[in-house]
Amino acid sequence: MQLQWEKTLISAMGVAVREVQNQEQTLEVRLAEDMPDIGHIICGWGQPLLRGKGWNGDSMSVSGGIMAWILYAPEDGSDPRCVEGWLPFQLKWNLPKTEHDGVIRCDILLRGVDARVLSARKMMLRAQISAMGEALESQEVACVSCGEVPQHI
Numbered sequence: 754m755q756l757q758w759e760k761t762l763i764s765a766m767g768v769a770v771r772e773v774q775n776q777e778q779t780l781e782v783r784l785a786e787d788m789p790d791i792g793h794i795i796c797g798w799g800q801p802l803l804r805g806k807g808w809n810g811d812s813m814s815v816s817g818g819i820m821a822w823i824l825y826a827p828e829d830g831s832d833p834r835c836v837e838g839w840l841p842f843q844l845k846w847n848l849p850k851t852e853h854d855g856v857i858r859c860d861i862l863l864r865g866v867d868a869r870v871l872s873a874r875k876m877m878l879r880a881q882i883s884a885m886g887e888a889l890e891s892q893e894v895a896c897v898s899c900g901e902v903p904q905h906i
């Protein structure tokens with residue numbers, strides 16, 4: 754007995770682009786007038802935020818920023834203080850020519866946040882991100898299945 758295979762076309766999302774991009778952003782932060790001078794930096798941390806994404810025919814782009822905080826010890830020995838900064842980013846991926854827009858997925862990973870003292874009133878804030886961008890588009894995919902399966906198989 755022969756098996757017969759049937760092909761059925763189904764609509765599915767196919768990957769047009771899947772690519773990682775790395776980016777580093779810097780920001781010079783000045784202390785507010787009511788904050789004491791910087792003695793030394795204790796630590797830094799942050800959170801990446803995705804604000805927008807767009808499919809532009811032959812490219813896709815995402816934009817957002819990193820909300821970062823730096824904890825520092827004042828020069829006068831008072832309690833540690835925290836300053837914050839916003840580091841915007843924009844990423845772009847080239848796409849193969851498509852007939853219609855698809856779905857954009859992007860995962861942002863914060864790789865590191867650090868700061869260094871420039872003067873008693875300024876610090877340089879630096880953050881690194883990695884972004885996995887995916888462009889998914891609708892495709893017709895052949896799904897193969899076996900029609901009649903004999904009982905002994």
